[in-house]
Amino acid sequence: MTTYLLKGARILGGAPADLLIRDGVIAEAGPGADPAGAEVIDADGLVALPGLVDLHTHLREPGREDAETVESGTLAAALGGYTAVHAMANTEPVADTAGVVEQVWRLGREAGHCDVHPVGAVTRGIEGAQLAELGAMADSAARVRVFSDDGHCVSDAVLMRRALEYVKAFDGVIAQHAQEPRLTEGAQMNEGVMSARLGLSGWPAVAEEAIIARDCLLAAHVGSRLHVCHVSTAGSVEIIRWAKSKGWQVTAEVTPHHLLLTDDRAGTYDPIFKVNPPLRTGEDVTALREALADGTIDCVATDHAPHPVEAKETEWSAASMGMIGLETALPVVQEAMVETGLLDWAGVADRMSVRPARIGRISGQGEALTVGAAANITLYDPGVRARVDPAGFASKSRNSPFAGLDLPGRVVATFLRGRPTVLDGKPA
Amino acid sequence: MKRHLLSAGDLGKDDALLILDTAEELAQVADRSIKKLPTLRGRTVVNLFFEDSTRTRISFEAAAKRLSADVINFSAKGSSVSKGESLKDTALTLEAMGADGVVVRHNASGAPHRLANWVHGSVVNAGDGTHEHPTQALLDAFSMRRRLGNLEGRRVSIVGDILHSRVARSNVLLLHTLGAEVTVVAPPTLMPVAVDAWPCEVSYDLDAVIPKSDVVMMLRVQRERMNAAYFPTVREYSRRYGLNGDRMGRMPEDSIVMHPGPMNRGIEIAAEVADSQRSTIVEQVANGVTVRMAVLYLLLGGSESALGGAVPVPATASAAVSMERDA
Numbered sequence: 064m065t066t067y068l069l070k071g072a073r074i075l076g077g078a079p080a081d082l083l084i085r086d087g088v089i090a091e092a093g094p095g096a097d098p099a100g101a102e103v104i105d106a107d108g109l110v111a112l113p114g115l116v117d118l119h120t121h122l123r124e125p126g127r128e129d130a131e132t133v134e135s136g137t138l139a140a141a142l143g144g145y146t147a148v149h150a151m152a153n154t155e156p157v158a159d160t161a162g163v164v165e166q167v168w169r170l171g172r173e174a175g176h177c178d179v180h181p182v183g184a185v186t187r188g189i190e191g192a193q194l195a196e197l198g199a200m201a202d203s204a205a206r207v208r209v210f211s212d213d214g215h216c217v218s219d220a221v222l223m224r225r226a227l228e229y230v231k232a233f234d235g236v237i238a239q240h241a242q243e244p245r246l247t248e249g250a251q252m253n254e255g256v257m258s259a260r261l262g263l264s265g266w267p268a269v270a271e272e273a274i275i276a277r278d279c280l281l282a283a284h285v286g287s288r289l290h291v292c293h294v295s296t297a298g299s300v301e302i303i304r305w306a307k308s309k310g311w312q313v314t315a316e317v318t319p320h321h322l323l324l325t326d327d328r329a330g331t332y333d334p335i336f337k338v339n340p341p342l343r344t345g346e347d348v349t350a351l352r353e354a355l356a357d358g359t360i361d362c363v364a365t366d367h368a369p370h371p372v373e374a375k376e377t378e379w380s381a382a383s384m385g386m387i388g389l390e391t392a393l394p395v396v397q398e399a400m401v402e403t404g405l406l407d408w409a410g411v412a413d414r415m416s417v418r419p420a421r422i423g424r425i426s427g428q429g430e431a432l433t434v435g436a437a438a439n440i441t442l443y444d445p446g447v448r449a450r451v452d453p454a455g456f457a458s459k460s461r462n463s464p465f466a467g468l469d470l471p472g473r474v475v476a477t478f479l480r481g482r483p484t485v486l487d488g489k490p491a
Numbered sequence: 492m493k494r495h496l497l498s499a500g501d502l503g504k505d506d507a508l509l510i511l512d513t514a515e516e517l518a519q520v521a522d523r524s525i526k527k528l529p530t531l532r533g534r535t536v537v538n539l540f541f542e543d544s545t546r547t548r549i550s551f552e553a554a555a556k557r558l559s560a561d562v563i564n565f566s567a568k569g570s571s572v573s574k575g576e577s578l579k580d581t582a583l584t585l586e587a588m589g590a591d592g593v594v595v596r597h598n599a600s601g602a603p604h605r606l607a608n609w610v611h612g613s614v615v616n617a618g619d620g621t622h623e624h625p626t627q628a629l630l631d632a633f634s635m636r637r638r639l640g641n642l643e644g645r646r647v648s649i650v651g652d653i654l655h656s657r658v659a660r661s662n663v664l665l666l667h668t669l670g671a672e673v674t675v676v677a678p679p680t681l682m683p684v685a686v687d688a689w690p691c692e693v694s695y696d697l698d699a700v701i702p703k704s705d706v707v708m709m710l711r712v713q714r715e716r717m718n719a720a721y722f723p724t725v726r727e728y729s730r731r732y733g734l735n736g737d738r739m740g741r742m743p744e745d746s747i748v749m750h751p752g753p754m755n756r757g758i759e760i761a762a763e764v765a766d767s768q769r770s771t772i773v774e775q776v777a778n779g780v781t782v783r784m785a786v787l788y789l790l791l792g793g794s795e796s797a798l799g800g801a802v803p804v805p806a807t808a809s810a811a812v813s814m815e816r817d818a
Contacts, residue, residue, distance in 0.1 A: 251600075254684055254685075255684065255685050256685040256688040258683070258685070259683030259684065259685040259686060259688065259689070260660075260688075260689075261600055261601065261622060262600040262601075262619070262620055262621035262622030262623065262655075262657060262660060263600050263601070263620075263621075263622075264621075265683075265684065267684070331604065332600070332601030332602075332604040332605055333605075373577065376577070376579050377577055377578055377579065377605070378578050378597065378599035378601060378602040378605050379599060379600065379601045379605075380599040380600065380601075380620070381578075381599060
């Protein structure tokens with residue numbers, strides 16, 4: 064295995080230092096590491112972060128390999144600086160058995176671009192009626208710890224309670240897609256000024272907040288871990304802040320797109336901006352940024368949701384919901400959080416690597432870049448700025464809402480346990 | 492004027508007045524024995540209707556034919572669309588046929604906006620989902636002007652399912668542009684949550700609004716709303732928000748009653764009101780053809796005079812029809 068010396072890297076944005084990577088771990092960290100026999104990578108001016116961890120990725124395989132595969136999605140992840148992703152369960156067939164989660168896990172190992180941790184469905188077929196075999200998935204080779212019906216809400220209060228209770232046996236967590244179904248029948252976009260003007264059915268903030276409030280109370284009642292997926296409203300932030308103040312085991316994520324974009328984007332009726340939960344208002348964006356900065360929201364998760372061209376080249380109401388985000392997540396977070404002074408690079412590392420790894424209960428990821436730690440490292444150049452062009456993405460899909468925007472930063476290299484998956488911004 | 496007519500909000504005051512004034516000129520044609528003008532000879536107008544609407548389609552068809560355009564009616568039923576063809580592929584098909592104008596009715600809000608990205612011709616929104624119906628608003632404004640004169644400062648009350656009404660959206664925008672004072676009236680369940688951002692007043696009380704209205708425009712209550720808990724019963728809706736003879740009696744002198752049709756007689760409007768002297772409902776249909784002629788002429792007609800020189804067009808008309816090519 065090649066030994067690498069990352070010369071002059073700014074660990075978490077600090078003073079320049081050298082990182083020696085040998086045998087999959089960080090062998091030396093600090094100024095003046097011995098380069099003997101090592102391949103030297105000039106990391107002058109680059110920020111070194113622990114490899115990013117995504118709690119919320121749709122890899123689409125099995126079933127929709129036209130939109131994404133484990134191979135293409137994990138390569139996109141590596142190019143975005145990720146060393147681990149959690150693959151959501153809403154595939155075809157649904158990842159609701161040990162067999163499917165092991166298949167996805169093995170495909171991830173074969174691709175080798177980053178670790179793939181399958182998320183198990185909470186209910187059979189994501190139908191919200193009967194619990195899936197959560198224990199079998201937990202005990203499988205994939206060692207599933209995160210369970211979610213993402214795309215659908217576990218809206219039945221009793222079923223949600225049982226799921227929260229049941230996964231305590233193996234320290235699992237239920238990641239809830241908070242969407243009250245009756246309040247969002249036919250919903251197309253955030254309910255507000257824009258939906259009233261555009262004549263599109265509203266997706267009211269209360270439909271998210273009501274479920275989050277209920278689930279926080281349920282999690283408290285049974286003493287379980289709850290994770291809230293893609294928080295999108297200022298009201299949700301308030302509820303989560305309150306639940307955390309009680310000491311309840313509630314964590315939450317926010318997507319890059321909810322940190323940067325607002326529902327004004329729907330004005331052209333271009334469904335590239337159609338997503339679930341929908342883009343919200345400027346006030347919501349401000350609240351989400353502040354919550355991520357103060358830790359109320361624990362982490363950034365991409366909700367990378369690839370769709371083929373024809374699913375978006377259509378009228379708004381007929382289009383699929385979702386956006387891709389793996390290859391733009393770090394630049395978007397820099398734009399929304401670092402450039403605004405809300406987070407420093409240590410904060411970015413915490414929200415995009417340390418905390419998501421902890422929530423997902425995965426070891427060897429999200430560790431401090433110190434001697435002896437697994438060499439999962441992202442080298443990032445925050446000093447460049449470029450226009451987003453999805454044509455160059457590794458993802459099989461092109462549905463990026465950031466296309467055409469000027470965003471800062473570029474992932475230069477990604478190391479997975481000492482092996483480069485990305486070098487000079489290209490697949491290694 | 493922009494190249495397309497997608498929203499009443501696209502029209503500035505000058506644009507709106509130009510259309511109404513042009514329609515006024517064209518209305519003279521309706522009184523001639525030969526109603527046809529050569530203005531759009533050689534141009535092709537496609538009526539692309541994804542939703543059944545015989546009234547609107549024949550209105551556009553008559554308008555285009557009176558301007559001598561070739562008209563192709565493309566109805567979703569029985570066509571490739573019903574076999575799953577996408578809106579984009581339909582658009583590319585029309586494009587290949589060389590449509591100069593596409594009049595589109597679609598059940599999805601914003602479908603005309605999408606179509607405008609894929610065709611070179613002018614797109615006219617003939618009603619999209621619960622979004623807008625700009626030519627309906629233009630013909631309503633035209634009908635009001637004919638009865639009431641200038642709309643500046645006129646008080647217009649729009650009553651009914653504001654939440655789902657494309658007629659209401661377009662009318663609020665256009666009438667505000669034209670200087671009228673608009674009030675929307677509905678039970679709170681049928682009002683958009685952010686209606687306070689609209690350039691109009693909001694009321695839940697029809698009886699309070701009636702005596703202060705120069706125009707009362709009643710909207711159709713859709714059948715599907717009746718079973719979705721927007722209001723308890725049709726009878727209660729009719730009692731609180733229907734325009735009956737008693738309420739009409741409290742309207743100011745010379746005020747008018749409008750309805751875009753088709754009406755639910757006995758629900759939102761009583762028969763005696765629909766058939767009264769105040770009602771402009773039949774005029775609205777006739778004016779629809781005239782106003783749509785003006786729209787098609789201004790979007791497709793280039794620099795030629797609308798009436799082929801037979802009647803002079805106001806100087807402002809020919810000057811303002813240079814088309815702004817927006818990408």
